[in-house]
Amino acid sequence: MKTETMRIIDRLAGTPLCKLFAVLAPVFARTPGKDVVVLCKFFGLGSICLSYPLIAELRRQGKDIVYLTFSANEPMVRALAIDHCICIDPTSPWRFLRDVLSAIRAIRALRPTAFLNLEFFSRFAAILSVLSGAGCRAGFHMLHLPVGDLYTHRTNLNVYRNIAENYLHVGEEAGVITSTATLASYIGEFPYKPQKPDSVKVIGDYIVLNAQSSETIQTLRSWPTEAWIKLIARLRASYPGHQLVLVGTTDGRDIYREILRHFRNEPQIVNCIGKTTFDEFAGLIAHAEIVVSVDSGPLHLGAFMKRRTVGLFGPETPVLYGYDLPWVSNLYRNLICSPCLAIYDAKKSVLDCQDNQCMKQITDEQVYAEIERLLRSV
DSSP: OOHHHHHHHHHHHHHHHHHHHHHHHHHHOOOOOSSEEEEEOOSOHHHHHTTHHHHHHHHHTTOEEEEEEEGGGHHHHHHTTOSEEEEEOOSSHHHHHHHHHHHHHHHHHHOOSEEEEOSSSOHHHHHHHHHTTOSEEEEEOOTTSGGGGGOSEEEOOOTTSOHHHHHHHHHHHHTSOOOOOOHHHHHHTOOOOOOOOTTSOOOSSEEEEEOOOOGGGHHHHOOOHHHHHHHHHHHHHHOTTSEEEEEOOGGGHHHHHHHHHHTTTOTTEEEOTTOOOHHHHHHHHHTOSEEEEESSHHHHHHHHTTOOEEEEESSSOHHHHOOOOTTEEEEEOOOTTOOOEEGGGTTEETTOOSSOHHHHTSOHHHHHHHHHHHHHHO
16 A cells, blocks of 8 residues: 555544544553563654664663564664564555554563554554553644544654654653663664675775655655756766765666666666665665765664765754764755645645755755765764
8 A cells, every 4th residue: 555545544544443442442451561662663764763762772771672663664673673573564455454463463462561652643553552452552642633542641742853852752751761862872872783785886985875765755855856967977076986876766766767867887876776685775875985865764874874974854854854963964955934744744745845945955066065074074
């Protein structure tokens, strides 16, 4: 199922079901067993990466962590040193229903102490918190949505603080963590250190470029093709000894088509789009000289693996998803209409934007200047 289809079902069927399960919650409650905490996050590799500080604190508290997510996210979850990952396959209604029932059985058998819902306002995820049997259920609450009625501990989504801090606050409100630290300190202990892949022919220093983001907001987050072409031309001229590695999934091939056509048969350009496993893709980022990415998974992996990283923000704000770190540059025009992607509205543009000037006004000169600055200063 497409993401938008799942959101429509969540909105239409989820609201009455939330009201029903709010009444039935005591029926599904189970006596907790050992200190098992379930984390639930379905959408966004970057958001999953940003849940690592919460994972680190839970581990310090001696909790047994179970991560509930979609199947496609499992490699990212495993990278966070999570051994027990329960996955749901949403690619068809039949697989989805089968895996949901299986996940509920598996979680109930673990008798979790707490269920921390890291989805922002998903009715489906809130219902799963009740079905888990956990006596402590925490998640983000909003007045005009019924999800908060299913939680024992409600938290505010603070849109002026980083998402990692918001996730930590969910754990604090639930009482399963008692302390927090700076984001930089958690990054210092980030456990995922993949090897540089032998299967990808990169020689010496190289720069990773990522133009792809989530399918539902790709158009808004896209940096113009002409800008990518100009930036690549600058990098080829200034860093002739560096290869330029283009990364992405098979879904992103259309995004890169014109770029690859423009630079066809150039050995300095390495096309890895749809050609790597997750570990290979992450390994490329982990050993890159610098990572340039729109706001998506590669940006967050680059930041957490302490690679020099330039992030391009437009419809979303770096206040939520950026990094105040010396090795990361958050490029953001901060137009009066930005950010227009509202978490409160399922990350849809509240302006129904058809002309993402927030991205178009980031120039190749600005990106190149930040690349130069990071290479000199870090």
